[in-house]
Amino acid sequence: QSALTQPPSASGSPGQSVTISCTGTSSDVGGYNYVSWYQHHAGKAPKLMIYEVSKRPSGVPDRFSGSKSGNTASLTVSGLQAEDEADYYCSSQAATTFYVFGSGTKVTVL
Amino acid sequence: EVQLVESGGGLVQPGGSLRLSCVASGFSFSNYEMNWVRQAPGKGLEWVSYITSSSSSTFYAESVRGRFTISRDNAKNSLYLQMNSLRDDDTALYYCAREKAAVGGDALDIWGQGTMVTVSS
Numbered sequence: 001q002s003a004l005t006q007p008p009s010a011s012g013s014p015g016q017s018v019t020i021s022c023t024g025t026s027s028d029v030g031g032y033n034y035v036s037w038y039q040h041h042a043g044k045a046p047k048l049m050i051y052e053v054s055k056r057p058s059g060v061p062d063r064f065s066g067s068k069s070g071n072t073a074s075l076t077v078s079g080l081q082a083e084d085e086a087d088y089y090c091s092s093q094a095a096t097t098f099y100v101f102g103s104g105t106k107v108t109v110l
Numbered sequence: 111e112v113q114l115v116e117s118g119g120g121l122v123q124p125g126g127s128l129r130l131s132c133v134a135s136g137f138s139f140s141n142y143e144m145n146w147v148r149q150a151p152g153k154g155l156e157w158v159s160y161i162t163s164s165s166s167s168t169f170y171a172e173s174v175r176g177r178f179t180i181s182r183d184n185a186k187n188s189l190y191l192q193m194n195s196l197r198d199d200d201t202a203l204y205y206c207a208r209e210k211a212a213v214g215g216d217a218l219d220i221w222g223q224g225t226m227v228t229v230s231s
Contacts, residue, residue, distance in 0.1 A: 097157060098214045
């Protein structure tokens with residue numbers, strides 16, 4: 001099972017929006033509504049930001065939103081803040097495995 | 111506070127064995143499915159293994175199947191990963207993670223901070 005494809009980096013100024021794509025196949029992203037997104041600050045535990053494509057866990061700001069079209073899922077961070085600078089990983093349930101993760105995107109707040 | 115704390119990592123020679131532990135607190139551990147996920151240095155996340163709340167079913171990534179064994183002790187609020195026949199490419203930070211819902215592959219809502227496993231001669 002190959003990793004989902006994410007851009008290596010994304011950036012934006014404070015207050016701007018950034019969107020991260022996550023491209024898979026019909027055997028993972030396109031075939032399931034179990035797409036999730038994780039924020040990971042180095043040295044800390046990853047944090048669930050979005051689950052089931054577009055749902056936010058309690059405590060996650062509504063600046064974070066998720067969507068999916070075909071085999072590509074997206075995470076949008078609106079109103080960028082300094083603390084949003086982190087690595088972001090998408091994940092999807094897949095036909096041959098419980099979870100397949102994306103390659104990760106480093107978000108930089110300029 | 112809901113928390114997962116891993117331990118047991120270290121330096122081991124190729125072909126060796128290691129047992130990782132993860133202790134849960136702040137929630138009813140016996141009600142949740144659990145996973146192990148790893149991250150090799152400079153790489154992305156890789157799902158390793160899953161176990162149901164009652165230990166009735168276990169699943170593994172192809173890369174570790176036959177070498178790793180996941181288990182749990184609900185009385186001790188603990189999750190384990192027995193790793194045998196370790197290879198260089200098993201070098202990674204190993205996280206335990208809670209399954210959000212009783213549907214494997216939905217989402218992982220609580221993660222530990224990880225324990226490092228280094229396989230090297």
